[in-house]
Amino acid sequence: MRPVLLTWNAARVRAAEEPLLAAGAPLMAHAAFALHVAVARELRARRGRVAGAVVVVLAGAGNNGGDALHAGALLARRGARVLALTTAQRWHDEGAAALLAAGGRLRALVPDAVDDDAAQVLAADVVLDGVLGIGARGGLRGPVARLVEAVAAARPDGDSPLVVAVDVPSGIGVDDGTRAGTVLDADLTVTFGGAKPGLVLPPAAWAAGRVEVVDLGLALAGPADVASLGPDDVAALWPVPERAAHKYARGVVGVVAGTRTYPGAAVLASSGAALAGVGMVRYVGDAGDAVLAARPEVVVGPGRVQAWVLGPGVSPDDAAQRRRVQRAFDGVLHRGEAAVVDAGALDLLPERVGPHVVLTPHAGELARLLAQHGVDVERTAVEAEPLRWAREAHDRTGATVLLKGGTTVVVGAHGAVYAQSDGPTWLATAGAGDVLAGVLGALLAARVDDVHEDPSLAAALAAAAALVHGRAAHRAVPDGPIVALAVAHAVPATVAELLRATGTLAR
Ligand SMILES: NC(=O)C1=CN([C@@H]2O[C@H](COP(=O)(O)OP(=O)(O)OC[C@H]3O[C@@H](n4cnc5c(N)ncnc54)[C@H](OP(=O)(O)O)[C@@H]3O)[C@@H](O)[C@H]2O)[C@@H](O)CC1
């Protein structure tokens, strides 16, 4: 199964390249060779052979263009018909010479015939996007921006040509995952030395397609800038009970959610917690009858807990619920109980908390939370720069922040950042967040002592909950519409599969 994908920002990749380049290591030759191998493999899979394939290389002025031109040269040597379109006044001389020597062609993009060039791109079997790499400052500009717009508009979803991004899709925010202007959405990104944050962070990550990392032997030391957990990591983080464990040792989750009139959130959050494998779930609120009807193992009424799930279906205008949430926050602040703070409870968050508190807002809720802290930002701005604003919320509140979206971004203590894209798009449905809150509550309850020892663990657990939640949705209904309770019901089998695949249960 896929292990964690670690990513490193452009400056760190450059710093790691420096000593190797100084020692004369042929990094570009390595990169281009690996790129051509990946492209040849895709071509063989699609059309049986490389010879005769039509390849268009979009080549910018820098080394990213150099990688693409050298790879084009290697493909030309294997019989591909390669045309390089240069997108700037300059291009990589050696790469261009190699391509021409191998029988490829090279010419500049024609600024007033962009549509003709776009047609040529669309007729190719594969396009190598080597306009901009980690040297990009801002998005695509000029004729190549217009070319990419024309290609994007005409390219039916997932259809030809196959687009392979060289290192990164050109023009993404390599370090912050932003998308300034048009980007050519790739089917595959072949990235060099180490993955870059923009390949996992939304919204740029959605342009990357599948990501393959080419090992260049760089010494990328220290914690990654952004990580994306794989199933193996989640199995290692999951609290598997020891033989001697009793229910209290396995953790008790307290749920403050839902109302008598709207009990759904209470049922979903309690189900998420119970089905993730916690020792016990306590429900505190007015929807106890509905919760018990759905989950008879839940205990209704107050008592000792290790972690709270606060807020799904809670209205801050409801005085009784407000009191319950505030009482729970007392336990969070004075007894070190962990908490997941969602929806209605976000409005009741104390000014300053620790990273054992995990906020789970979507973009609109994050904007509202930041407004309470004097930061004026629109929901759309949060969606355009999720990492930036999740980090702002972490800095302002002290909490670990899990920002929900098509890709979930988590920011926690000691610079921990995760980006998870595990769920289907169908998962954006009412109540799915309540289930996620419950699952995360279960993880925090079982591992609250470890979280106090290493506060950055809360972020890893939040990322793990997002992964399990996303995979549970896939398992519940592969490729189709889904309801939240079905996601909760798929959690046990999803966890079992992860643990089995890594041999965790056999210990
Ligand atoms: N170091 C190595 O040996 C290895 C590096 N590798 C490869 O090198 C890549 C990095 O190469 P790089 O540093 O040359 O930068 P790159 O991304 O090609 O672009 C810079 C050029 O684009 C220009 N430009 C910038 N923004 C622009 C914009 N918005 N619109 C238009 N133009 C813009 C910029 O102009 P300038 O800033 O100079 O005015 C400059 O001319 C890296 O991603 C990987 O693929 C691998 O081969 C492994 C070994």
Ligand SMILES: [K+]
């Ligand atoms: K590129």
